[in-house]
Amino acid sequence: MIEGEIVAVDTAWEFWLECVLFLVMALTTLGLVIPLFPGFIVLWLIALGYLLVVGWQGWNLAFFVVLTLLAIAGMLVDNVAVGMGAAKGGASWTGILLALLAGVVATLLFPPFGGFVAAPAVLFLVEYYRRRDLNQTWSALKGLAKGWGWAIVARMVIGALMMLIWSAWAWMT
Secondary structure, three states: OHHHHHHHHHHHHHHHHHHHHHHHHHHHHHHOOOOOOOHHHHHHHHHHHHHHHHOOOOOHHHHHHHHHHHHHHHHHHHHHHHHHHHHHOOOOHHHHHHHHHHHHHHHHHOOOOHHHHHHHHHHHHHHHHHHOOHHHHHHHHHHHHHHHHHHHHHHHHHHHHHHHHHHHHHHHO
């Protein structure tokens, strides 16, 4: 009888833990809209914490490995999409790298939106200095904006996929 009560308490505790973790994952996935927000790291840390709670046995490690690979893919696809969008718009790789650096520094100094201002401003300045043509400079900025848009879509899809896989994992344990 006492064992049954302990199991019920453990089950209830795990259920509420999973509910809280799912809510945090959902909010984190919504936060992936903000570039440079370390959402994939947060999602991965949630998965790591869950793995430590449920243990390394069975399928737990396999789920964790899949979530790790998705987190890495999410971080890479973000930078690739933005850079490729700007390059497709005609921006130089020097301009793209300087814009990325400015975005990171400005986000750290003026979170969370400093990068939204600094990256396009630096790209504009570099490309205008390089080309001295406003139309080509605007084309590079439009490419940057399209790359950001695709990066947001990719981050949201990968974040939702991570939530779905984690939910299946939690349901199985």
